[in-house]
Amino acid sequence: xxxxxxxxxxxxxxxxxxxxxxxxxxxxxxxxxxxxxxxxxxxxxxxxxxxxxxxxxxxxxxxxxxxxxxxxxxxxxxxxxxxxxxxxxxxxxxxxxxxxxxxxxxxxxxxxxxxxxxxxxxxxxxxxxxxxxxxxxxxxxxxxxxxxxxxxxxxxxxxxxxxxxxxxxxxxxxxxxxxxxxxxxxxxxxxxxxxxxxxxxxxxxxxxxxxxxxxxxxxxxxxxxxxxxxxxxxxxxxxxxxxxxxxxxxxxxxxxxxxxxxxxxxxxxxxxxxxxxxxxxxxxxxxxxxxxxxxxxxxxxxxxxxxxxxxxxxxxxxxxxxxxxxxxxxxxxxxxxxxxxxxxxxxxxxxxxxxxxxxxxxxxxxxxxxxxxxxxxxxxxxxxxxxx
Ligand SMILES: Nc1nc2c(ncn2[C@@H]2O[C@H](COP(=O)(O)OP(=O)(O)OP(=O)(O)O)[C@@H](O)[C@H]2O)c(=O)[nH]1
Ligand SMILES: [Mg+2]
Ligand SMILES: [Zn+2]
Numbered sequence: 001x002x003x004x005x006x007x008x009x010x011x012x013x014x015x016x017x018x019x020x021x022x023x024x025x026x027x028x029x030x031x032x033x034x035x036x037x038x039x040x041x042x043x044x045x046x047x048x049x050x051x052x053x054x055x056x057x058x059x060x061x062x063x064x065x066x067x068x069x070x071x072x073x074x075x076x077x078x079x080x081x082x083x084x085x086x087x088x089x090x091x092x093x094x095x096x097x098x099x100x101x102x103x104x105x106x107x108x109x110x111x112x113x114x115x116x117x118x119x120x121x122x123x124x125x126x127x128x129x130x131x132x133x134x135x136x137x138x139x140x141x142x143x144x145x146x147x148x149x150x151x152x153x154x155x156x157x158x159x160x161x162x163x164x165x166x167x168x169x170x171x172x173x174x175x176x177x178x179x180x181x182x183x184x185x186x187x188x189x190x191x192x193x194x195x196x197x198x199x200x201x202x203x204x205x206x207x208x209x210x211x212x213x214x215x216x217x218x219x220x221x222x223x224x225x226x227x228x229x230x231x232x233x234x235x236x237x238x239x240x241x242x243x244x245x246x247x248x249x250x251x252x253x254x255x256x257x258x259x260x261x262x263x264x265x266x267x268x269x270x271x272x273x274x275x276x277x278x279x280x281x282x283x284x285x286x287x288x289x290x291x292x293x294x295x296x297x298x299x300x301x302x303x304x305x306x307x308x309x310x311x312x313x314x315x316x317x318x319x320x321x322x323x324x325x326x327x328x329x330x331x332x333x334x335x336x337x338x339x340x341x342x343x344x345x346x347x348x349x350x351x352x353x354x355x356x357x358x359x360x361x362x363x364x365x366x367x368x369x370x371x372x373x374x375x376x377x378x379x380x381x382x383x384x385x386x387x388x
Contacts (some may be wrong), residue, residue, distance in 0.1 A: 026219030118167030123289025144227035219275025229284025
């Protein structure tokens with residue numbers, strides 16, 4: 001007998017809402033194996049998937065199963081849940097929870113967070129705290145950017161880097177094609193700003209391009225929509241799902257105003273071929289603080305990284321070094337000044353983020369050391385040791 005697998009669909013202050021998981025094939029997932037150690041099964045390992053153990057009956061296809069109502073699971077003090085492996089974790093939307101065989105719903109201690117395959121991170125405004133997990137276990141990041149008002153190529157480049165960093169694949173989705181005349185040139189510009197990344201244009205109003213986008217989705221996949229407020233993320237989620245599952249905002253000409261979506265939410269997505277997938281809607285990002293590394297920046301600027309391979313010096317900074325292939329391309333005009341500047345800016349930011357992360361780590365270690373020193377003094381006071 002196996003336990004079951006769940007996904008976190010929403011995180012509230014004191015609890016998370018969980019829904020039954022769909023495995024790799026988009027069918028309900030069971031926990032293949034949970035190794036028990038002593039009375040707790042937190043020390044062992046769990047593998048999760050739609051695959052069945054030997055001799056087990058195949059689960060019913062998800063298409064035949066109505067999406068079950070979410071179940072509330074209380075959080076532990078500090079807003080954490082126990083993990084399958086290691087310390088308690090702060091849960092994120094998209095996290096997989098596993099339950100042991102014989103689990104009774106409503107028994108919170110029986111839910112354990114499975115190891116994440118990836119995290120979509122954003123930098124927090126408060127730079128002393130760590131970066132925030134926007135979503136966990138994501139396969140595809142939909143970088144949603146409106147065609148009206150005009151797209152910001154820089155914002156798309158930053159979100160694409162964020163996506164690469166998460167271990168997921170980005171897809172750029174240009175929304176509101178019904179409001180503009182010329183989509184073709186934007187499609188070309190954005191394709192050049194994200195080499196190797198699919199770029200699609202849709203209108204949720206007319207339904208244009210929605211079916212084509214849906215066809216890209218693989219059964220069992222987890223998608224997350226990110227982008228500025230008013231980009232049309234929730235409207236796109238509703239168009240893909242074919243039902244108004246998320247509230248959408250009033251359109252304002254200036255694109256400003258209050259954020260409509262205020263929480264992250266995972267919804268069930270029925271695919272045309274009968275499979276199912278997951279879709280996470282998120283609140284609009286005010287500014288995109290890059291939590292990036294050099295590799296994810298170089299994935300976004302793949303053509304610049306290719307050029308850099310031709311520089312005379314391996315540690316070329318592409319400034320004034322002789323034999324620099326990047327500067328040569330700039331002079332020839334095959335690389336644009338804008339693209340070059342954006343590449344340099346992202347690299348700089350990735351470097352600063354790394355330095356900040358190191359500083360945070362050092363600060364955390366100092367705090368821990370202080371705590372232990374205080375605890376040690378307390379101990380001495382109580383036992384009288386070392387106080388003569
Ligand atoms: N004409 C047109 N309007 C659209 C389209 N998609 C979205 N909108 C409008 O744009 C406005 C913002 O859409 P939302 O889906 O709420 O935007 P959002 O990205 O979810 O915004 P936040 O939740 O604040 O982050 C709404 O008034 C939508 O009706 C589209 O394809 N065409
Ligand atoms: Mg929204
Ligand atoms: Zn160079």
